[in-house]
Amino acid sequence: MEKKVDVAIVGASLAGSSLAIRLANLGISTAVVDKSAFPRRKACGEGLSDVAVGILQSLGLGPALENTEHHPFHGYQAWLGNFSVDIACRPPFRGKPKGIGIQRYLLDELLLKKVSNHQHVDLYLGKKVRRVERDGEQHILEIDNHTTISAKYLVLADGANSILAPRLGVPCKKAKVPRWGLSWIYEGQFSQPVHRVAIVIKNGYEIYCTPVSENRVNVCFLSRKEFISELSDSDRSKLEIAQALEKIHFRGAAASKPVNIGPIAASRRPVHHGSVLLVGDACESLDPISGMGMTHALITSMLAAEALNSVINLSVPRDTAFAELAKKREAAVRPYRGFTRLTGILLRGTRNHERVLAALAKTPFPLHIRNALSVDPLEGSAASAFASAILTVAGL
Numbered sequence: 555m556e557k558k559v560d561v562a563i564v565g566a567s568l569a570g571s572s573l574a575i576r577l578a579n580l581g582i583s584t585a586v587v588d589k590s591a592f593p594r595r596k597a598c599g600e601g602l603s604d605v606a607v608g609i610l611q612s613l614g615l616g617p618a619l620e621n622t623e624h625h626p627f628h629g630y631q632a633w634l635g636n637f638s639v640d641i642a643c644r645p646p647f648r649g650k651p652k653g654i655g656i657q658r659y660l661l662d663e664l665l666l667k668k669v670s671n672h673q674h675v676d677l678y679l680g681k682k683v684r685r686v687e688r689d690g691e692q693h694i695l696e697i698d699n700h701t702t703i704s705a706k707y708l709v710l711a712d713g714a715n716s717i718l719a720p721r722l723g724v725p726c727k728k729a730k731v732p733r734w735g736l737s738w739i740y741e742g743q744f745s746q747p748v749h750r751v752a753i754v755i756k757n758g759y760e761i762y763c764t765p766v767s768e769n770r771v772n773v774c775f776l777s778r779k780e781f782i783s784e785l786s787d788s789d790r791s792k793l794e795i796a797q798a799l800e801k802i803h804f805r806g807a808a809a810s811k812p813v814n815i816g817p818i819a820a821s822r823r824p825v826h827h828g829s830v831l832l833v834g835d836a837c838e839s840l841d842p843i844s845g846m847g848m849t850h851a852l853i854t855s856m857l858a859a860e861a862l863n864s865v866i867n868l869s870v871p872r873d874t875a876f877a878e879l880a881k882k883r884e885a886a887v888r889p890y891r892g893f894t895r896l897t898g899i900l901l902r903g904t905r906n907h908e909r910v911l912a913a914l915a916k917t918p919f920p921l922h923i924r925n926a927l928s929v930d931p932l933e934g935s936a937a938s939a940f941a942s943a944i945l946t947v948a949g950l
């Protein structure tokens with residue numbers, strides 16, 4: 555059976571499903587294919603920034619999000635020994651919370667429900683795209699059950715470890731040392747109200763604790779492969795986690811087996827390659843240290859939808875629309891890239907961790923940096939320039 559659509563999207567996670575909703579709203583016929591069956595658990599810190607929450611609201615998901623189990627937070631607190639520093643935190647309890655912790659299986663379900671209700675979208679879950687071939691202007695996707703999808707435009711939303719991107723000749727820059735992730739849901743009690751994510755930085759690894767409900771916390775390790783394998787089921791991980799959870803005044807026990815992910819290497823690909831577009835992690839994976847991957851996925855999908863609308867509905871020449879997309883994407887993503895680089899280098903990359911953190915603990919981040927999570931995605935280059943300037947001046 556061959557299904558003909560305007561746009562085929564590989565990957566129905568955050569980037570793919572949010573793009574499908576936007577395209578369907580524009581009357582563009584779309585097929586979305588994902589090899590996973592949903593709901594599924596995904597190794598993720600599960601912290602969603604306020605910008606991401608705003609984008610989900612613009613997709614009409616505000617009320618559903620409100621009614622789904624989640625936990626608001628104001629920012630991140632990074633710990634090294636007894637030192638701590640607030641990153642992108644607004645003063646607690648003033649103004650609206652910045653973001654929310656929400657379990658990925660719940661978030662994915664919200665988006666996929668919206669996708670599956672749309673008459674312009676065909677959704678294929680639990681189906682792997684095995685091959686992509688060209689037939690003139692069309693991309694022909696072969697999926698598991700021998701159904702083929704034929705589409706003029708192909709979008710790769712298949713994550714940082716995209717298998718299709720190299721097969722289609724898309725160039726990629728990857729960081730040399732990949733890391734691995736491991737995440738659990740812990741269930742228990744907070745001894746006081748907590749509205750922040752704790753990042754505990756140790757020698758060679760980090761632990762993230764993100765409250766995701768009144769009685770649940772996502773605990774996520776990020777490190778080398780050997781260390782992660784050691785931790786999957788050990789008393790050492792229990793002790794490390796209990797100590798990390800103290801930073802957010804939480805006591806509890808694992809409510810699930812850990813989910814593993816890796817290798818994760820910060821990677822970067824162009825936003826388009828001929829008539830193939832790339833969104834989310836498939837295009838660029840940001841360092842999870844300040845949790846902006848999901849925000850990035852939603853922003854890049856929003857911009858890709860705009861470009862596809864220009865080409866398909868407004869007859870703008872493809873090269874013009876995609877060049878414009880590349881420019882807008884760069885401007886939108888730079889502050890997030892700059893911010894993750896800055897926090898990553900400051901908190902992880904320097905040999906003088908303690909001194910840096912001690913100084914940072916006394917001197918709050920400049921407002922530009924603190925607000926990096928809140929900048930309008932289309933007007934944020936000032937924050938990025940500022941972050942680069944600080945890096946240069948500090949010699950980091």
Ligand SMILES: Cc1cc2nc3c(=O)[nH]c(=O)nc-3n(C[C@H](O)[C@H](O)[C@H](O)COP(=O)(O)OP(=O)(O)OC[C@H]3O[C@@H](n4cnc5c(N)ncnc54)[C@H](O)[C@@H]3O)c2cc1C
Binds near residue numbers: 564588603776849
């Ligand atoms: C340890 C860790 C912690 C993180 N913590 C946070 C956080 O707290 N906050 C935050 O904002 N971000 C965080 N991130 C980043 C965030 O998880 C990602 O940026 C986000 O999931 C990217 O979404 P995506 O849709 O681009 O890709 P993905 O979520 O990776 O989805 C890709 C999809 O493509 C499908 N797929 C792949 N190949 C094929 C194929 N051939 N055929 C069909 N389907 C295919 C996969 O099944 C998958 O569903 C974290 C990441 C890690 C690794």
